[in-house]
Each structure stands twice: as C-alpha cells, then as structure tokens.
Amino acid sequence: MTDGSARVLETIGTPAMQEDILPRLISRDPEIAFTAGQWMTERPGGSDVSQTETVATPVSNVTSPYGPVYNINGFKWFSSATDSDVALALARTGPPNSGSRGLSLFLIPLRRPLIRPTSAPRPSALSNNIKVHRLKNKVGTKILPTAELSLEGAEAYLLGPINQGVKLIAPVLNITRIHSAIGSVGSLRRCLAVATAYSSVRSIAAGKQLLKDTPLHVAELAKVNVLYRALVHLTFGAVALLGKTECGVASEGEEMRLRMLTPAVKAFTSDKASGAMEECMAALGGQGYMEENGFGT
Ligand SMILES: Cc1cc2nc3c(=O)[nH]c(=O)nc-3n(C[C@H](O)[C@H](O)[C@H](O)COP(=O)(O)OP(=O)(O)OC[C@H]3O[C@@H](n4cnc5c(N)ncnc54)[C@H](O)[C@@H]3O)c2cc1C
Incomplete structure (x- = not known):
C-alpha cells in the first residue's frame, strides 16, 4: 500500500x-x-x-x-x-x-x-x-x-x-495486488525448499529409503515445482508490464493487458499457491503441521 x-x-x-x-x-x-x-x-x-x-x-x-x-x-x-x-x-x-x-x-x-x-x-x-x-x-x-x-x-x-476517487485510487489497489502475488510465490518457494530439503533426510520403509528416492513423493514435489515456476512467470509477466507502464514505454495493448491481468494474477496466484503450500506441508508428514516451521506465518 x-x-x-x-x-x-x-x-x-x-x-x-x-x-x-x-x-x-x-x-x-x-x-x-x-x-x-x-x-x-x-x-x-x-x-x-x-x-x-x-x-x-x-x-x-x-x-x-x-x-x-x-x-x-x-x-x-x-x-x-x-x-x-x-x-x-x-x-x-x-x-x-x-x-x-x-x-x-x-x-x-x-x-x-x-x-x-x-x-x-x-x-x-x-x-x-x-x-x-x-x-x-x-x-x-x-x-x-x-x-x-x-x-x-x-x-x-x-x-x-x-x-474521481475510485479511478485515482486504482494504482494503490493494483500495485498491492502485484505485491500480494509476489508474496504468494515467495512463500510457496520457501515451503517447497523446506519440503525438498526434508526429502533428502527423511527415510521411510524401515529406514531403507529416503523420500527423495521415492517416485510417488518426488512426483508430488515435481507437481508443486511446475506450478511454482508457472506462477513465477505469470507474476513477473505482470511485473514487467507494470514496469513498462510506469516508465511510459508500454504499448496500448500492453497497458490493457496489465489492467485485465492484475486482479486475475492476484486471485489465481494466491489461490493456487495456498493449495500448493498445503501439499508441501503434507510432504513433511505430521511435522508439516507444526508452528515452528513457519509455514502458516
Ligand atoms: C486481511 C484483510 C485486510 C484488509 N485490509 C483492508 C484495507 O486496508 N483497506 C480496505 O479498504 N479494505 C481492506 N480489507 C477489506 C477488503 O478490501 C474487503 O473485504 C473486500 O473488498 C471485499 O469486500 P466485502 O468484505 O464488502 O465483501 P463483499 O463485497 O460483500 O463480498 C462478499 C462475497 O460476494 C462476492 N461478490 C461481491 N460482489 C460480487 C459481484 N459483483 N459479483 C459476484 N460476486 C460478488 C465476493 O466475491 C464475496 O465472495 C481487508 C480485508 C482483509 C480480509
């Protein structure tokens, strides 16, 4: 804000x-x-x-x-x-x-x-x-x-x-929406990093196998990783359009795209990232639901 x-x-x-x-x-x-x-x-x-x-x-x-x-x-x-x-x-x-x-x-x-x-x-x-x-x-x-x-x-x-208040306050709403999307992808990245690191140390199957060598587990983390990368591209695509618009070098089409995309990027990114963060929590088993992980803050 x-x-x-x-x-x-x-x-x-x-x-x-x-x-x-x-x-x-x-x-x-x-x-x-x-x-x-x-x-x-x-x-x-x-x-x-x-x-x-x-x-x-x-x-x-x-x-x-x-x-x-x-x-x-x-x-x-x-x-x-x-x-x-x-x-x-x-x-x-x-x-x-x-x-x-x-x-x-x-x-x-x-x-x-x-x-x-x-x-x-x-x-x-x-x-x-x-x-x-x-x-x-x-x-x-x-x-x-x-x-x-x-x-x-x-x-x-x-x-x-x-x-003209509603029109004039729009930059506050739109810039805040983009910050919100960035916050969502940033938090997801952290959760993914913790879940990935955990998979290298947590063993299953009577201690014989690490999670990182377990195909089903890796497939779940890979799904989150793909989503994370897509959200980064989507969010930073909007950031690039915002930068061009603020510097006065965006085309009319780019300005229209920014206007249309900004609320959608915020809603889509925060919605998808929070679901993916839950996947990361589940990847830690019971430990994923402890406050000290900082997942919920
Ligand atoms: C953590 C937090 C911090 C906030 N901080 C601020 C702040 O600093 N400043 C500020 O001004 N506000 C703030 N708000 C308030 C926020 O901006 C409003 O709650 C939000 O705009 C929704 O308005 P509302 O609560 O009146 O919900 P409503 O508009 O009554 O919405 C209720 C439901 O109806 C749906 N709905 C509404 N209109 C339509 C429509 N036309 N078509 C279909 N569905 C519709 C909504 O999607 C929602 O599901 C904050 C809210 C939260 C949760």
Whole structure:
C-alpha cells in the first residue's frame, strides 16, 4: 500500500506532497520513512464502494500547501497498516445518491503534525481526530494491524480532481495486488525448499529409503515445482508490464493487458499457491503441521 500510495503522489500529488511526503514513502531510512494505508471498505461494502457513508466537507478558512483542506467524518471498517503515517481514503463529496461517482480521494495524516523533528514523540491518531475502535482478529496476517476506526473531523487533503476517487485510487489497489502475488510465490518457494530439503533426510520403509528416492513423493514435489515456476512467470509477466507502464514505454495493448491481468494474477496466484503450500506441508508428514516451521506465518 505504501508503494501504491507513492505512485499516486508521484502522479497526482501537489508539489508540497512530492517534496515532503513522497521521499519518505520511498525511503528505507527508518528515521524518516513513512508507511501508508488505504481506507476504502466500510460496513456497507468493500468490493462495492458505491454506498460509502464517509463524508468530506471542504474547510474554507484553512489553507495547506498539501492542497484543498477537507474535514472527514465516517467509519472505516477494514483499515490495515493502522500504524502507518498517512492513508489514502475515499470519501463522499457528491450527493448521497451519487454512488461511486460521488467519491473523491484524500490524503489523511494519521498524526498531526505530520512532519516532525526526528526527536519529537509520535502523537497518537487522536491528534487528527481518528479513533481506533478495535484491531480486527484476523485469520493470518497477524503482524499487520487492521482496525475499525472512526474519522471524527479528521483533516485531509484532496488528491486530484473531485469525484474521481475510485479511478485515482486504482494504482494503490493494483500495485498491492502485484505485491500480494509476489508474496504468494515467495512463500510457496520457501515451503517447497523446506519440503525438498526434508526429502533428502527423511527415510521411510524401515529406514531403507529416503523420500527423495521415492517416485510417488518426488512426483508430488515435481507437481508443486511446475506450478511454482508457472506462477513465477505469470507474476513477473505482470511485473514487467507494470514496469513498462510506469516508465511510459508500454504499448496500448500492453497497458490493457496489465489492467485485465492484475486482479486475475492476484486471485489465481494466491489461490493456487495456498493449495500448493498445503501439499508441501503434507510432504513433511505430521511435522508439516507444526508452528515452528513457519509455514502458516
Ligand atoms: C486481511 C484483510 C485486510 C484488509 N485490509 C483492508 C484495507 O486496508 N483497506 C480496505 O479498504 N479494505 C481492506 N480489507 C477489506 C477488503 O478490501 C474487503 O473485504 C473486500 O473488498 C471485499 O469486500 P466485502 O468484505 O464488502 O465483501 P463483499 O463485497 O460483500 O463480498 C462478499 C462475497 O460476494 C462476492 N461478490 C461481491 N460482489 C460480487 C459481484 N459483483 N459479483 C459476484 N460476486 C460478488 C465476493 O466475491 C464475496 O465472495 C481487508 C480485508 C482483509 C480480509
């Protein structure tokens, strides 16, 4: 989400955002680096944001170098990277019945002031009228906090033209989808490496034969290996198209292919990789189901 947000600021951020915030989103220096969240999902829906209830109201008496200032009020139901520094969020600027065409994109600081001396303490999200109600108790993804939170007059800055929010937030979703596919193939590779290594040391048949010399077992690992290689090609094919598109050298056809492929690559890769990881777990027998393997983290 940080990577995707950086891309949005690079393309439509104000000069002040590009000077103050963008370098922090792409920095590896923990002293200054920022992370970013993406807040779309609300109680009425996540894949369909047309019923978004969060409202943005322009604030006429406050100016900011980051752009037009708005107050945001509403409830975001699934807000990952809750400990981030900024979030890109959708909020309603059109009439209540305007569906997804009445949503604009905003940059919301999670703490104010956003830019502080490195020695200054880190304020809580309450400093920008953001109340974290609870962290969700998710299956998996334990390290990444996901919150239910309310925005109670949070200060935010309009990004890009008004009522174009759904279109403008697309790079965050698409880049995150590609990261998700890469995470899936990376995790599968690790599981496959562990299962392959185990087959060289685990003996069966009264200790007379190693798993690696057992045709049925090798055939199972080979199946996973073939799938892994196919998923790598699929994912990095999308990465190549993304790179060309971001550098402005993709053809119209390549841009269309990227647009069509990105959600499919994410869905297909994560679905197939998780099934294949289960095969790797089973390849270790009972030992495959122990937490200490790190398969489930
Ligand atoms: C771990 C995790 C982290 C998350 N982090 C964030 C975050 O940081 N920011 C954020 O904004 N959201 C986040 N979400 C929420 C996520 O984006 C939504 O849950 C997702 O978009 C689905 O929306 P929904 O929950 O409203 O499900 P629904 O849209 O209600 O979907 C329910 C079911 O209906 C199906 N469905 C929906 N629409 C259609 C359709 N048109 N045709 C056919 N089938 C359909 C879906 O495939 C699904 O099976 C997170 C979710 C998870 C699990």
